[in-house]
Amino acid sequence: MYKITLEWIEEGGTRSQTISNEDNTREVGKIFIGRDENQCDIVLPSSEKTVSRLHVVIFYDSHRQGWCLKNLTGNRSSPNPAIVNGKIIILEEVLLSVGSLIQLGRITIVVKQIEGNKSQYQYGIRCVNGHLLPYDFIGDFCPHCGYSLQASETIYLSPEDQDIPPEN
Ligand SMILES: [Zn+2]
Known part of the structure; x- marks a missing residue:
């Protein structure tokens, strides 16, 4: 079993969530993040209009043996960027590591802990x-x-x- 812990700050305080690739998310092994509670596993505040309703998915990639992020707005005519460690992510799938910073609009999500990435060091x-x-x-x-x-x-x-x- 592979786990990832995400932490971010919203109005009202720090939130944190640990999800494993075996958890009962909408699609097992995938964590959908955005503002829409009907589509997302991690629901960001509806007041954060800079975040898309369905913005990114974080999933366990068994080939790369780690947690990856994909921007779900990437194929739109005007994609809403996700910024990972300062790099704008539109179409590529990026491998996350401990300490990775994921910026969705004005919200920054930190990867606090990871279990299951290939490299231990x-x-x-x-x-x-x-x-x-x-x-x-x-x-x-x-x-x-x-x-x-x-x-x-x-x-x-x-x-x-x-x-x-x-x-x-
Ligand atoms: Zn510093």
């Missing part, structure tokens, strides 16, 4: 204030504190480290 970037970011993070500034990543050190995250959620 992952490189990570640590900003000067100690925030952990995925090694493939694109951007010059830490999204948590805004400090430049020029001064950051690249660290090697062990499985034990990955059990510790990144500090906020």
Whole structure:
């Protein structure tokens, strides 16, 4: 069984959800995210108009042996982007890792924990204030504190480290 824990901030506080690929979601192994409670497993506030009604799906890919994200608005004439680690995702399917940041409109979802990705070890970037970011993070500034990543050190995250959620 493979699990993923997502955390995000909404009006009213921090929300977190852990879902496994065997859970009874709308389609087993898939987590639909958006504003429409009739189509989504994770329902973001209906007031967040920057998020599409059915925006992305996160699914366990047995070939890549990890959790991936796909933008479900990608085939529309005007897709609503999903931004993963600073990169705009329209059509490609992107592999998620611990610390991945998923921006849907004004909502940012953090991948807090993952069980089941192929590589047990992952490189990570640590900003000067100690925030952990995925090694493939694109951007010059830490999204948590805004400090430049020029001064950051690249660290090697062990499985034990990955059990510790990144500090906020
Ligand atoms: Zn930081």
